[in-house]
Amino acid sequence: MPELPEVETVKRIIGPQIIGQRIAGVEICNNQVIAHPELEQFAEILSGRAFTSMSRQGKFLSFHMDNGDELVLHLRMTGQLLVTPEDYPMEKHTHVIIHLEDGRQIRYIDVRRFGRFWYLQKDEADTFTRRNKLGPEPWDTSFTANYLQTKLGKKKKAIKEMLHDQSVVAGIGNIYSDEILFVSEIHPETRCCELTESDWQVLAEKIPEILEWGIETNAMSPEEYLAGKGKEYRNTPDLRVYGREGKPCVNCGADMERITIGGRSSCFCPVCQKKRE
DNA sequence: CTAGCTTCCTGATAGC
DNA sequence: TGCTATCAGGAAGCTA
Numbered sequence: 001m002p003e004l005p006e007v008e009t010v011k012r013i014i015g016p017q018i019i020g021q022r023i024a025g026v027e028i029c030n031n032q033v034i035a036h037p038e039l040e041q042f043a044e045i046l047s048g049r050a051f052t053s054m055s056r057q058g059k060f061l062s063f064h065m066d067n068g069d070e071l072v073l074h075l076r077m078t079g080q081l082l083v084t085p086e087d088y089p090m091e092k093h094t095h096v097i098i099h100l101e102d103g104r105q106i107r108y109i110d111v112r113r114f115g116r117f118w119y120l121q122k123d124e125a126d127t128f129t130r131r132n133k134l135g136p137e138p139w140d141t142s143f144t145a146n147y148l149q150t151k152l153g154k155k156k157k158a159i160k161e162m163l164h165d166q167s168v169v170a171g172i173g174n175i176y177s178d179e180i181l182f183v184s185e186i187h188p189e190t191r192c193c194e195l196t197e198s199d200w201q202v203l204a205e206k207i208p209e210i211l212e213w214g215i216e217t218n219a220m221s222p223e224e225y226l227a228g229k230g231k232e233y234r235n236t237p238d239l240r241v242y243g244r245e246g247k248p249c250v251n252c253g254a255d256m257e258r259i260t261i262g263g264r265s266s267c268f269c270p271v272c273q274k275k276r277e
Numbered sequence: 278c279t280a281g282c283t284t285c286c287t288g289a290t291a292g293c
Numbered sequence: 294t295g296c297t298a299t300c301a302g303g304a305a306g307c308t309a
Contacts, residue, residue, distance in 0.1 A: 001302065032285095059303080076303055078287085093287085112286040114303070130305085157280085164303080174302065263282090264302070 002075045004138075004171025005214030007059050010081055013225045014106070015054035017083045018063075022050040022101045030095035033108065035116040036128045042119055046071070046098070058134045058170030068122030072129050073108075079115030082107045082226060134170040138208035143169060145197070145204040152192040159195060159203075160188035161262040169207060174264050178241040180210045181268065187275040188266040189259065194276045241267045 002010070026043040028034060034042050050066040061081075063071040073079070082088075086103045096108035096117065108115070118128050126132065136143040148169075152162050162168055163177040172180070181188050184202045186195070195203075217238065240250050245258035249269035258267050 003303095074303085076285095077301085110286095111288070112302090114285065155279095166304080265300090 001077050001173055001175065002059065002079065003173035003176050003214070004056075004059060004211050005176070005218055007056050007061055007075065007171070008215050009218040009220075010075070011054045011056045011061060013220070013222055014081050014083055017104075017222060018051045018100065018106060019053060020050065021104075023047055024099040024101045026099070027097040028095070029097070030113065032113050033095045033110060033115055033117055036118045036120075042117070045069075045119060045121070057131055058137070058166055059173070060129060060131050060134075070120045070122075072118040072120060072126075072131070074116050074129070075110075076112070076114035076116070078112045079108065079110040082109065083222070084226065088226075133167050135166065135168045137170055138211050143204065143208070145201040148204055149195075149197065149200040153195070153200070155192040157192060158189045158261050159186060159192050160264070160266055162192055163207075164262075164264070171211065172207070174266075175239065175242045176210055176214060178267050179214075179239060180206050182241040182273060183210060185272055185274075187273045188261055188268050190276055196276065199276075241269075243267065 023046050026046045028039060028043055031039045036042075037045070049069065051063055052066050053064045055062045055064065059074060061073045061075070063073070065071065073081070075081075084105050084107055086105060088105070091107070091109050093111045093113075094107050094109050095113065098106040098108075100106065108117070118126075120126055120128075136147070151168055152159075155162060160177055160181060163172050163180065164174070178188070180203070184199070184206045186199055186203070241256065244256045245267050247256055248254065249256055249272060252269065252271050254269055254271040256267050257270050258265055260266065
């Protein structure tokens with residue numbers, strides 16, 4: 001699933017291919033993925049605009065337009081963006097096709113159709129995307145051990161669940177939360193109120209470290225991306241934890257275990273990640 | 278305010 | 294072999 005590192009990867013791959021390009025037309029094959037404005041307006045308003053830059057906030061992607069408008073996209077579970085030649089084979093779950101003036105296309109593919117587009121005109125108040133509810137990026141100066149401890153230190157919820165709360169820190173999903181807790185040597189079920197000051201310090205350090213590592217290992221060429229990696233969002237990042245139930249821990253060799261926390265599967269090493277007493 | 282449950286959606290996989 | 298049931302999960306919406 002695309003999390004912060006994968007969304008950043010999409011931005012880095014797609015951005016350079018489309019910046020400066022003008023939109024010739026928009027085809028919408030499935031209206032569910034357009035959240036705002038109304039369908040007819042969406043295609044109409046995009047046509048003729050040119051892309052000036054791309055940015056990312058948490059798991060939200062933004063395309064900035066030459067007139068100050070902004071196209072926002074959240075990929076949710078299975079959303080994919082591809083820049084293709086005109087005659088590139090069409091994938092089954094293609095919902096939006098943005099035609100560029102040079103003939104290439106930006107295609108939005110989403111098997112489960114949870115992803116959403118919003119088009120915001122310059123100065124239009126964003127009451128739609130909830131980006132204003134996002135917490136800091138992991139690299140913000142405000143993202144510190146003290147911030148985490150103050151925000152979460154009294155909560156009874158499992159730390160694993162709270163790492164997914166986008167208002168605490170933007171960008172973490174189920175895969176990277178497992179990786180983060182593993183390198184932090186914290187059991188995913190540990191209640192936030194049971195974590196020590198040193199745990200919060202480790203988390204404040206490991207969260208940006210793991211997400212940066214994700215971005216670095218995802219690095220790939222646009223050709224590799226189009227050839228199939230775009231489907232996985234990541235370039236075999238060698239996950240140490242996620243999906244390794246029953247396999248040996250890369251640190252100690254013990255069998256990795258899997259449990260369900262807040263409805264999400266969680267993998268961890270029962271030896272390296274002990275619960276706090 | 279929080280906790281817990283449901284919804285959205287399809288494809289992969291498990292079980293019979 | 295072929296059917297049905299379950300699971301996967303980001304985030305919002307709902308109830309208590």
